[in-house]
Amino acid sequence: MRRICTLSALRQVTAAAVLALLAGVGTASATGFTPSPTPSAPPASRPAAGPEDATAAGSRPVSGKNPSAGPQFKKSGSTWRVITPETVLSNTVTDADGDKSTLTFEVWTTDANGKPKTQVKLTDANPYGVLVSGYVASGKPASVPVPYGKLKPGVTYTFHTNAFDGSLYETTWSPWANFRIEPYVTFPAPQASSSIDPVAQKIIEFTRTDPGPALPTLRKDGTTLKAPTHKRTCGKPDAQGHKLCIELNPRSKKAKNPVRAPAPVGPVVELVDWCYGKPSGKDYMTRTEACLKTIGSGTLIFTDTDPEKPALGTATFNIEQRIKTYPNKGGSGSNFAEFDQQIMLVPTHIDPVLKGVLRRPEVLGQRSP
Secondary structure (H helix, E strand, O other): OOOOOHHHHHHHHHHHHHHHHHOOOOOOOOOOOOOOOOOOOHHOOOOOOOOOOOOOOOOOOEOOOOOOOOOOOOEOOOEEEOOOOOOOOEEEEEEOOOOOOOEEEEEEEOOOOOOOEEEEEOOOOOOOEEEOOOEOOOEEEEEEEOOOOOOOOEEEEEEEEEEEOEEEEOOOOOOOEEEEEEOOOOOOOOOOOOOOOOOOOOOOOEHHHHHHHOOOOOOOOOOOOOOOOOOOEEOOOOOEEEEEEEEOOOOOOOOOOOOOOOOOOOOOOOOOOOOOOOOOOOEEEOEEEEEEEEEEEEEEEEEOOOOOOOOOOOEEEEEEEEEEEEHHHHHHOOOOOOOEEEEEEEEEEEEEHHHHOOOOOOOEEEEEO
């Protein structure tokens, strides 16, 4: 799906993209996948990071004792909970000689007891199906992004690492770390029947029953059924004591569609091409697409930690959302049932002191199964 609803979510996606650029790959050529016969096979038997020099002097590098998976790199019990199929695996690596080292990451499915069962092929870059990080300084974390589609949501996996400093491999693997992909998105039970024609793509108006804790729940006539549980959310202060907060407010049904400024890099791409011309303050859908225009507006508030001081400046944006589903491979090009979600941020007011923060409409998004 294409879902970027908060600044923190945007930072997560940006961080994942940076990790993908920085991580290295294995050096062995692809000659077909050879699964490991046993989880305890010695690291040197799977030299995806390069050939070992048995005559080399010096200390062998060592993996860290706490391998982790993310984002957000948070555990639920003893298992790392990953919120996106674009999984990032990480562990620290040290070398007593101070040499830079890589880490090799090997992933397995698990049995009913959470123990390694079958090795998962993560790449075609080497015959061992493992991922290899780039070189990092001793004591630093090494990470690899797992290619999309290699891991499935709802399945518990486990992984371990071994280190290589360009000459010598670690003699043992790191401890195992279990992880499971559990995206934020959950779906209700399917309807037994529907009044929507399964063939015709008729646009209908509908009312969302649960817009989230920051916006009111509305009745069909537009009146408020339930007030929001919280309105303003703030981040941590920076080094100067400044904070960035965001407030969400419902969109007025009388609000007009904003006039978009021309983008210097080309026109904004519409995920749902019929959505833009629809009146604001309402939500629309077909069998496979949705156009949400009741999300409202978001106000960014740049403030000081001193409550007596006025805000440094504010910027307000209208927020709209589009959703497009791909129920089969012919629509998305993958074997997953996927959907894209597009968030449209259109500036309506920016204080002069914040000039240049955002000069044109922004389109944010990410695909998920």
